[in-house]
Amino acid sequence: MLKLLKYDLKxxxxxxxxxxxxxxxxxxxIEFAGRRAGIAIDARAVLSFMVYAFMGLLILxxxxxxxxxxxxxxxxxLVPLGSVHHVLSELLYATxxxxxxxxxxxxxxxxxxxxxxxxxxxxxxxxxxxxAAFVPLAIPFNMLWSTLFLTxxxxxxxxxxxxxxxxxxxxxALILIVVVLSVIAGVENSLLGGQNxxxxxxxxxxxxxxxxxxxxxxGIHAWSFGFELFIAxxxxxxxxxxxxxxxxxx
Amino acid sequence: xEQLLELQSVSKAHGQKTALSxxxxxxxxxRIVGLLGSNGSGKSTLLRIAAGLExxxxxxxxVLGEPLGARSKSTVSFMPDRPQYExxxxxxxxxxxxxxxxxxxxxxxxxxxxxxxKLSKRDKAxxxxxxxxxxxxxxxxxxxxxxxxxxxxPLGGVDPVARDHILDALVEFYEEDSTVIxxxxxxxxxxxxxxxxxxxxxxxxxxxxxxxxxxxxxxxSVDQLFKEVYAEC
Numbered sequence: 001m002l003k004l005l006k007y008d009l010k011x012x013x014x015x016x017x018x019x020x021x022x023x024x025x026x027x028x029x030i031e032f033a034g035r036r037a038g039i040a041i042d043a044r045a046v047l048s049f050m051v052y053a054f055m056g057l058l059i060l061x062x063x064x065x066x067x068x069x070x071x072x073x074x075x076x077x078l079v080p081l082g083s084v085h086h087v088l089s090e091l092l093y094a095t096x097x098x099x100x101x102x103x104x105x106x107x108x109x110x111x112x113x114x115x116x117x118x119x120x121x122x123x124x125x126x127x128x129x130x131x132a133a134f135v136p137l138a139i140p141f142n143m144l145w146s147t148l149f150l151t152x153x154x155x156x157x158x159x160x161x162x163x164x165x166x167x168x169x170x171x172x173a174l175i176l177i178v179v180v181l182s183v184i185a186g187v188e189n190s191l192l193g194g195q196n197x198x199x200x201x202x203x204x205x206x207x208x209x210x211x212x213x214x215x216x217x218x219g220i221h222a223w224s225f226g227f228e229l230f231i232a233x234x235x236x237x238x239x240x241x242x243x244x245x246x247x248x249x250x
Numbered sequence: 251x252e253q254l255l256e257l258q259s260v261s262k263a264h265g266q267k268t269a270l271s272x273x274x275x276x277x278x279x280x281r282i283v284g285l286l287g288s289n290g291s292g293k294s295t296l297l298r299i300a301a302g303l304e305x306x307x308x309x310x311x312x313v314l315g316e317p318l319g320a321r322s323k324s325t326v327s328f329m330p331d332r333p334q335y336e337x338x339x340x341x342x343x344x345x346x347x348x349x350x351x352x353x354x355x356x357x358x359x360x361x362x363x364x365x366x367x368k369l370s371k372r373d374k375a376x377x378x379x380x381x382x383x384x385x386x387x388x389x390x391x392x393x394x395x396x397x398x399x400x401x402x403x404p405l406g407g408v409d410p411v412a413r414d415h416i417l418d419a420l421v422e423f424y425e426e427d428s429t430v431i432x433x434x435x436x437x438x439x440x441x442x443x444x445x446x447x448x449x450x451x452x453x454x455x456x457x458x459x460x461x462x463x464x465x466x467x468x469x470x471s472v473d474q475l476f477k478e479v480y481a482e483c
Contacts, residue, residue, distance in 0.1 A: 073334075249298075
């Protein structure tokens with residue numbers, strides 16, 4: 001599994017370094033060019049957050065592309081490892097990339113804290129932090145788990161579409177992931193008291209210049225986590241079955 | 251004697267098209283076997299199934315008594331008809347990949363093969379010519395001390411000089427106690443090295459016989475027999 005990851009990293013090293021460079025450049029531009037252009041501090045914070053969200057999306061796309069290529073590659077499929085290794089190595093890849101993104105965000109947070117920007121954002125009401133005791137731990141954990149859960153579903157959908165011998169696989173994958181996410185959200189809401197158990201439940205953008213970081217009702221989230229864990233395990237099982245039996249190798 | 255590769259009533263279809271139909275075979279160790287047939291006769295499908303890349307729709311396949319799976323993959327070395335290395339890799343990366351995943355990788359044999367094939371570890375795999383690409387493919391397959399080598403069209407699309415070089419490498423570097431199955435339709439070039447031949451037509455087994463037996467019984471070369479068998483198609 002780690003060896004598979006090693007070759008994913010070797011293959012994507014320039015893309016990853018380029019992505020990290022572009023992210024840092026964008027954040028510096030927002031902070032320093034934005035300050036010079038007179039963009040308000042809260043607007044800059046929201047813009048930075050949007051950049052992180054966009055990078056998160058790119059990470060998901062990169063991991064899906066990597067998985068798609070790997071399960072179709074004769075070289076990768078000839079190695080004497082079970083299909084579950086291919087799935088787990090991509091989940092590890094996603095974890096590594098999200099942790100790297102969070103490390104950059106953490107440094108950004110430290111800069112905001114040290115420079116007093118964070119305090120002024122809180123005082124102006126642009127950032128709301130509730131459930132304060134849990135926030136520093138819960139937000140990274142929620143982000144990581146949400147990414148892993150979403151990645152598991154995406155890998156399942158990718159394996160399914162790669163099992164089909166038709167055109168327009170990307171469109172089918174897009175429709176399928178929307179349907180699957182809606183069904184899971186619906187089931188989760190109906191089973192767990194009708195509350196909104198969205199993936200990114202720790203963040204809210206309440207208006208164009210207000211970010212809320214919340215960690216509420218830990219008990220309900222634990223049930224939600226258990227449910228998602230079950231779905232993820234089931235999805236990994238289905239994905240390995242599809243890889244073994246249906247995915248076409250080029 | 252334990253059979254190296256056993257296929258029992260193996261059938262496989264790709265959509266509506268039958269690729270293999272009720273094929274049964276037992277291949278023992280220490281043989282060089284020619285897998286012959288025209289395009290679409292099921293040669294590649296048979297090799298891909300034996301390599302563990304495809305599952306048969308029905309029937310069973312065993313390699314050294316093991317069913318297809320991770321363990322069988324560790325004893326089979328497969329050279330597909332398309333590059334198995336990834337475009338971003340150098341020759342060195344492709345060999346490192348083999349070394350990392352296969353316990354039977356032989357670094358000394360690999361070094362000798364690189365020299366013989368005139369390949370450099372620094373060469374970018376995607377920039378190799380067709381002939382050099384085939385040499386790399388063969389190097390990757392034979393870099394291991396496997397029990398069973400499956401080579402899918404190792405001579406396809408290369409010039410006669412490169413073809414001779416690839417054949418020389420095959421004879422020089424295969425393990426004598428292992429079995430090599432070579433799928434090809436360029437029979438005249440390669441029949442001198444075969445111990446046995448298998449002929450497939452439309453996914454069905456037409457013939458599985460020793461080359462000496464063919465020569466003594468029919469007075470024909472394998473190439474001549476092949477042309478006779480497939481002239482009816």
